[in-house]
Amino acid sequence: xxxxxxxxxxxxxxxxxxxxxxxxxxxxxxxxxxxxxxxxxxxxxxxxxxxxxxxxxxxxxxxxxxxxxxxxxxxxxxxxxxxxxxxxxxxxxxxxxxxxxxxxxxxxxx
Amino acid sequence: xxxxxxxxxxxxxxxxxxxxxxxxxxxxxxxxxxxxxxxxxxxxxxxxxxxxxxxxxxxxxxxxxxxxxxxxxxxxxxxxxxxxxxxxxxxxxxxxxxxxxxxxxxxxxxxx
Numbered sequence: 700x701x702x703x704x705x706x707x708x709x710x711x712x713x714x715x716x717x718x719x720x721x722x723x724x725x726x727x728x729x730x731x732x733x734x735x736x737x738x739x740x741x742x743x744x745x746x747x748x749x750x751x752x753x754x755x756x757x758x759x760x761x762x763x764x765x766x767x768x769x770x771x772x773x774x775x776x777x778x779x780x781x782x783x784x785x786x787x788x789x790x791x792x793x794x795x796x797x798x799x800x801x802x803x804x805x806x807x808x809x
Numbered sequence: 810x811x812x813x814x815x816x817x818x819x820x821x822x823x824x825x826x827x828x829x830x831x832x833x834x835x836x837x838x839x840x841x842x843x844x845x846x847x848x849x850x851x852x853x854x855x856x857x858x859x860x861x862x863x864x865x866x867x868x869x870x871x872x873x874x875x876x877x878x879x880x881x882x883x884x885x886x887x888x889x890x891x892x893x894x895x896x897x898x899x900x901x902x903x904x905x906x907x908x909x910x911x912x913x914x915x916x917x918x919x920x921x
Contacts, residue, residue, distance in 0.1 A: 705852075731908045742815075742899050742912030743853070788853060792908050797843070801852035 702726050703791050705800040714809050718776040722789030722800055725770065729791035729798075734763060734774045737786045737802070746787075747774070779807045811836035815900050815913035822920055828873075828887040830916050832900030835881065840902040842883040843910060844875055847897040859883060860905070895920045 704723045712718045722732075730751040735743035749756040749763045749772065756763050762775045776783055784807045789800040812835045822828060834840055844856040855868045857875035865875050872891050876884045883900055897917050901910040 733909060735912075740897070740915065740917060742901075742915045745909050745911060748909060790910075797855060797858075797910065799845075799853040799855075 701801075702729075703789055703798045703800040705787075705789055705803045707803050708801070709804040709806070711806045711808060712779045714781055714807055715778045718774075718779045718783065718805055718807065720774040720776075720787050720789075720803050720805065722772045722774075723770060724772075724791050724798075726791070726793075726798075727770065728793045728796075731792040732763070732765060732772050733790045733792070734761075735788045735790060735799075736783075737788060743788055776805075779805075781807050781809050783807050811902070811911065813900060813902055813911060813913040815898075815916050817916060818914065819917045820919070822890050822918065824892055824920055825889050828885070828890050828894070828918070830885040830898055830900075830918075832883040832885075832913055833881055834883075834902045837881070837902070837904065839880060839905065841905060842877060843901040843903075844883065844885050845899040845901065845912075847899065847915075848895075853899065856885070890920045892920050894918065 702725050733748040734746040736746050737743040747758050747761045747763050749765050754765050765772045786802040786804050788802045791798050814833050843858045845853045859865050859877045873887050899915045900913040903910045
């Protein structure tokens with residue numbers, strides 16, 4: 700059973716517009732959430748994280764929102780740039796239990 | 810600053826051959842270390858993690874094994890590779906008291 704879900708395998712957005720990537724989780728024990736970005740044939744790079752005691756964290760063009768009651772988080776990228784085209788993984792953590800979602804491939808079109 | 814190395818970057822091996830992938834971390838002490846696999850079109854699957862020398866936890870039953878002979882060295886091995894072992898293998902580390910994991914560049918393994 701998948702504990703972390705990213706139901707959109709792919710997303711296309713026009714350059715300059717907002718990209719919204721969604722993630723849902725099932726285990727209420729998760730208390731820390733992260734987003735990673737991955738280019739082909741490279742390791743994922745950490746983007747932004749949020750603790751379960753917060754509902755929003757912002758870093759430059761990236762904002763993560765957490766809705767604990769809905770067990771849902773989202774990553775907003777504003778404005779989207781062609782260099783943002785990559786696979787984005789949502790990850791959830793409690794203790795040593797670190798679970799990744801299947802990823803969403805974002806394509807930012809010029 | 811901390812860096813993580815993996816080698817080789819790419820490996821093509823015949824079915825039934827052994828495997829050894831190495832991961833080393835620099836610039837930190839006593840890290841947690843992880844091995845992940847990303848199969849084609851799929852997410853990241855945690856294979857092993859280690860909280861110290863000689864301490865290995867396995868997340869899924871499989872044809873692979875891991876060892877941590879030194880504090881900042883993590884090795885992924887197999888005695889006999891299967892076709893299904895093909896994939897992209899990633900090593901990661903984290904500081905014990907923090908949550909974020911940092912990934913190496915990965916090894917692309919193709920078993921033929």
